[in-house]
Amino acid sequence: AATYSITDTVDIHVEARAWQRPDLEVAGVVVAGQSTAFIAEQVDGLRAVIFVSLIITLLVSLAAGWIVSGRALRPLRSLAETTDEIGATGDLTRRLPPSNADDEVGALTASFNAMLERLQAARTELTESLRRQQQFVADASHELRSPLTTIRNNAGFLAERADASAVDRRDAVAEIGEESDRMARLVDDLLALARTDGDLAPDRRPLDLSALTRDVVGRSDINLEAPDPVDVNGDRDALYRLILILIENARRHGSPPVEIVVRRIDSSGVIEVRDHGPGLRIDEYDRVFDRFYQADSSRNREGAGLGLAIAREIVMAHQGAIAASNHPGGGAVFSVRLPAI
Structure with missing residues (x-):
């Protein structure tokens, strides 16, 4: 067998085999050859297909990567833009x-x-x-x-x-x-x-609201109704001041007698302080707890309008609630609710 080059890219593969038939007294040589041009053409075509496929694959990959990265980075670009706008304008209402x-x-x-x-x-x-x-x-x-x-x-x-x-x-x-x-x-x-x-942090300990109110009232002419113990967790000094503020407010803005009721309602200890004054307008129910607020009828009276504001802060520090209203029989009523134990 032998290979002969016809051109730089085309070869001919030749193979010769001797044979003989003694019975026929025949002998000879068989020579067969095949050109590699067809194989070369197929290889060249395959190379072209692979090259084009690689180019197309690369372009598709680049395009897909650009699209995917663009979508992935879009929120980040929006984040950067929003941050810059907030820094420039101070507008914290902007959102992504x-x-x-x-x-x-x-x-x-x-x-x-x-x-x-x-x-x-x-x-x-x-x-x-x-x-x-x-x-x-x-x-x-x-x-x-x-x-x-x-x-x-x-x-x-x-x-x-x-x-x-x-x-x-x-x-x-x-x-x-x-x-x-x-x-x-x-x-x-x-x-x-x-x-x-x-940030008032009261020193809360178990105490009896009824007994505390009796201590505040003392021997004054206040009508106190506190027949049963009402136990709460509270700061004695702060709650003493709270009750005193409510009493002074009732005396300042109303006529005697001042009436106080201490009782337990459901899971709350309740203190109600009533005066016999002109009462409050409906629009004053919340405003009376504002700092320096004074009703027109009390302008000529002593006080700076801070007592009820202090009372509200004390109640809030005890996780309670305070409200103002008018009594059906006349006068204003201030109700305090504190968590009972």
């Missing part, structure tokens, strides 16, 4: 479109939107807190200015009017003392509110 994909990108989108919700809530709370502080400072300044003006005027009168009568001088000194006491009470109330604003 919710993702239906149950993967890391979907989890990232949900986490980012949740973070924006928390930031928006925190900013809203901070803005409201700053507004309340500014209003508080303005109201406190106003309340302090009134007694200071009175004290200054009377001090000026005493300094400039040496010829004033003994009665006028005594009245001026008495008024200075009264306004000084008013300022002292106001400062005490402001300090109490400052402590409640600092």
Whole structure:
């Protein structure tokens, strides 16, 4: 067998075999040959097909990768754009479109939107807190200015009017003392509110509301109805102040007698304080607990409108509720509910 090259790419494979037939006295050589041109053509065609297939596969892979990566990175680009817009405008109401994909990108989108919700809530709370502080400072300044003006005027009168009568001088000194006491009470109330604003943490222990109320009332002319023990977990000093505030408020805005009922209703210990005054307008049921709020009928009375605000903070610190209403028989009623044990 032998191979002969016809061209650089085409060969002829030749094979010769001798044979003979003694019975026929015949002998010879058989020569067979085959060109590799057909095989070369098939190989070249196959190479072309493989090359084109590789090109097509590469292009398809690149296109599919571009599409998939574009879809996968779209939320990330949106995240970056939203972050830039929030940084530039401060608009925390912006949100990423919710993702239906149950993967890391979907989890990232949900986490980012949740973070924006928390930031928006925190900013809203901070803005409201700053507004309340500014209003508080303005109201406190106003309340302090009134007694200071009175004290200054009377001090000026005493300094400039040496010829004033003994009665006028005594009245001026008495008024200075009264306004000084008013300022002292106001400062005490402001300090109490400052402590409640600092997240009041009452020292709660088991106590009997009925017995505590009897201690507050003492031998006064208050009508107290507290026949049975009412046990709650509470801070004795804070609840003592709460009851005292409600009593002072009833005395200041109503006519005697002040009536107090202490009882247990379901799972709550309830204190109800009623006065016999003009009562409240419906729109005042909630407003009376605002800081420095005073009903028009009480403008000429002592007090700065802080007592009920302090009372509300004490009740809230005990996970309770306080409400104001009018009694069917006349006068206002303030009800406190505390979790009973």
